[in-house]
Amino acid sequence: xxxxxxxxxxxxxFCIKCGAIVKDNTLYQINTKQVSTNTLLETYFGLDxxxxxxxxxxxxxxxxxxxxxxxxxxxxxxxxxxxIQIGLGFLLLPVIATILPVMKPISTYLIFxxxxxxxxxxxxxxxxxxxxxxxxxxLRKKYGPNREIIAKAxxxxxxxxxxxxxxxxxxxxxxxxxxxxx
Numbered sequence: 255x256x257x258x259x260x261x262x263x264x265x266x267x268f269c270i271k272c273g274a275i276v277k278d279n280t281l282y283q284i285n286t287k288q289v290s291t292n293t294l295l296e297t298y299f300g301l302d303x304x305x306x307x308x309x310x311x312x313x314x315x316x317x318x319x320x321x322x323x324x325x326x327x328x329x330x331x332x333x334x335x336x337x338i339q340i341g342l343g344f345l346l347l348p349v350i351a352t353i354l355p356v357m358k359p360i361s362t363y364l365i366f367x368x369x370x371x372x373x374x375x376x377x378x379x380x381x382x383x384x385x386x387x388x389x390x391x392x393l394r395k396k397y398g399p400n401r402e403i404i405a406k407a408x409x410x411x412x413x414x415x416x417x418x419x420x421x422x423x424x425x426x427x428x429x430x431x432x433x434x435x436x
Contacts, residue, residue: 294390294394297404298390298405306382306383310376311372311376312378315379317371319336319339320339320418324411324418326385331382332418335381338373346366386408389408
């Protein structure tokens with residue numbers, strides 16, 4: 255068969271030179287439409303796509319903070335949010351206690367917890383989306399737009415939450431040890 259697109263003689267249904275599909279001397283076009291990042295994000299997040307991509311804040315991110323990010327496979331983002339919490343604890347708790355000295359310590363911690371809740375809730379979705387986009391780009395470079403691999407990579411991972419908790423406890427124990435020995 256001769257390819258009607260480039261004129262190369264072929265034995266099968268595909269042109270060996272240009273890759274066109276040739277059947278009975280008829281040229282068939284392959285749909286080469288690019289898969290958009292949004293459709294791959296839908297594949298990555300599955301049923302949670304609307305909760306994560308379409309909403310600016312996330313209540314689970316507000317409540318669980320770093321643990322929710324780790325559950326969503328954003329391990330580094332979980333540590334970043336944890337360090338933001340710790341840093342704000344050192345910065346905000348004394349400020350809140352100084353500004354509102356009449357309040358009891360419980361009220362000070364309650365105000366701090368509300369601030370952290372809203373901060374975590376507003377940061378969770380953008381951090382997860384950015385992580386997902388980077389991961390999808392890596393997977394696309396390696397495997398192409400393979401939806402099964404992308405969907406598998408986007409599945410929540412409870413085992414990472416356990417590992418994260420153990421690492422945080424270990425870091426806390428080491429910090430306590432070094433703080434009390436010097």
